Amino acid sequence: MKQFLSFIVVAALGVLIVLSLQGNALFVEYGDIRVADRISQQFIDRDVNGANSGVEFGESVDLESGPANIVTSIVADYRSFDTLGEITVLFISSLGVALLLATSKAKRMELDFHPNFMLKVGSRALFGIILMTGVFIIVHGHLTPGGGFPGGTMIASSILLLYLADDEFRTKVKSFKVLESIAGSLYVIIGLVGLFVFDYFLINFLDNGILGELVSSGIIPIVYVLIGLKVGSEISGIIDHFLTEEAM
Amino acid sequence: MLQYVAIILIMLGLYGLLTQRNVIKIIISLNVLEIGLNIFIISVGYVTDGVAPIFTSTYPTNAVAFVDPLPQALVLTAIVIGVGTTALGLALAKNIYNQYGTFDLDEIKGEE
Amino acid sequence: MMLVSVLELILGIFIVVLAFLAINVKSLIKTVMFLSAMSMLSVLAFVMMHAPDVAVTEAVIGSGLVTSLFVFTLLSVRKVERKQ
Numbered sequence: 001m002k003q004f005l006s007f008i009v010v011a012a013l014g015v016l017i018v019l020s021l022q023g024n025a026l027f028v029e030y031g032d033i034r035v036a037d038r039i040s041q042q043f044i045d046r047d048v049n050g051a052n053s054g055v056e057f058g059e060s061v062d063l064e065s066g067p068a069n070i071v072t073s074i075v076a077d078y079r080s081f082d083t084l085g086e087i088t089v090l091f092i093s094s095l096g097v098a099l100l101l102a103t104s105k106a107k108r109m110e111l112d113f114h115p116n117f118m119l120k121v122g123s124r125a126l127f128g129i130i131l132m133t134g135v136f137i138i139v140h141g142h143l144t145p146g147g148g149f150p151g152g153t154m155i156a157s158s159i160l161l162l163y164l165a166d167d168e169f170r171t172k173v174k175s176f177k178v179l180e181s182i183a184g185s186l187y188v189i190i191g192l193v194g195l196f197v198f199d200y201f202l203i204n205f206l207d208n209g210i211l212g213e214l215v216s217s218g219i220i221p222i223v224y225v226l227i228g229l230k231v232g233s234e235i236s237g238i239i240d241h242f243l244t245e246e247a248m
Numbered sequence: 249m250l251q252y253v254a255i256i257l258i259m260l261g262l263y264g265l266l267t268q269r270n271v272i273k274i275i276i277s278l279n280v281l282e283i284g285l286n287i288f289i290i291s292v293g294y295v296t297d298g299v300a301p302i303f304t305s306t307y308p309t310n311a312v313a314f315v316d317p318l319p320q321a322l323v324l325t326a327i328v329i330g331v332g333t334t335a336l337g338l339a340l341a342k343n344i345y346n347q348y349g350t351f352d353l354d355e356i357k358g359e360e
Numbered sequence: 361m362m363l364v365s366v367l368e369l370i371l372g373i374f375i376v377v378l379a380f381l382a383i384n385v386k387s388l389i390k391t392v393m394f395l396s397a398m399s400m401l402s403v404l405a406f407v408m409m410h411a412p413d414v415a416v417t418e419a420v421i422g423s424g425l426v427t428s429l430f431v432f433t434l435l436s437v438r439k440v441e442r443k444q
């Protein structure tokens with residue numbers, strides 16, 4: 001009875017949403033939108049301040065925002081303050097996990113299976129490759145898809161692989177906490193330097209360079225590396241808390 | 249097309265939240281809802297025959313028809329926040345199991 | 361053009377069926393696996409909508425990390441059950 005009732009409610013809600021979206025002037029058909037009418041066109045043209053004429057890959061020098069990846073230029077440059085808030089949310093959730101799963105005498109959880117030789121050797125080989133991929137994705141975040149968030153989680157998943165390969169393995173949680181705090185504090189300090197020296201919080205105070213080169217776009221690669229380190233250490237901490245239990 | 253799939257996913261997640269009484273199932277429903285929302289937000293920015301919003305040597309200028317990059321930037325951070333909330337929910341579920349010996353909310357109510 | 365919309369239709373049907381299974385299957389571990397598969401297919405949906413950044417993130421997180429967190433929770437519970 002309850003299931004039938006909730007099915008009716010949910011189906012009615014879905015039909016209502018679809019009907020309200022159909023024929024709505026604000027909601028255009030799938031694939032028919034015009035980006036030129038939206039505010040995103042300013043992010044693509046790099047003329048939020050209204051100073052730019054055109055963007056050319058490999059030639060444009062000192063644009064308003066440096067990265068070749070437009071998503072990165074929004075995440076880490078135009079909306080950097082927003083990103084600072086998001087990693088604060090992640091920090092608070094990892095704090096909550098640490099609080100809920102805290103034990104007085106922590107010990108590595110014993111799993112039912114023991115890794116055999118193939119799993120051990122294969123994971124050791126894969127660990128380096130995944131770690132290097134994560135570092136590559138973080139460092140090239142302003143040129144190719146990816147950046148601090150996926151790269152950081154990739155580093156965390158390489159550490160997860162070590163957990164699976166060795167049933168005695170535990171990371172040094174304390175050093176991860178230190179790394180996380182240092183990365184988060186450096187992010188805020190970079191923002192404060194911008195505020196006190198160059199008038200705006202988190203302003204890009206280095207040269208933007210040529211669009212599309214590895215060493216370009218000012219502080220954005222530095223900020224993205226910091227975000228990657230913070231996300232990676234936080235998620236590794238969460239994984240460690242899930243694989244810890246109280247010693248008998 | 250894909251935006252209607254997203255709406256169906258959101259409704260399925262809502263249905264799961266309303267009917268399921270198992271804590272793990274509730275968290276799974278939340279995840280389904282979240283993926284549906286992400287697909288919906290991305291589909292709002294899709295342009296037919298558009299290209300991915302990255303300047304490359306193949307698409308070098310801002311005259312190319314790019315896909316809307318703003319929804320992608322919003323979803324990118326939302327996914328990572330989703331992991332945080334899922335981990336927090338699972339930690340709560342683990343504590344519930346240690347306390348009551350079950351994941352089922354109805355059985356917990358009966359025990360008191 | 362036509363091929364893309366047909367692919368989108370097939371992908372959409374698969375995603376919806378997997379989501380339905382993930383919510384309605386009794387066994388908890390099967391539920392987690394269906395969620396992981398659905399997340400993997402949503403990566404394909406993101407690629408079809410030209411969102412490579414989101415696709416990379418979802419591929420690492422949705423089908424790797426979240427699944428492992430669920431599995432670790434279920435493993436610890438199974439261990440408690442065996443002890444009793």
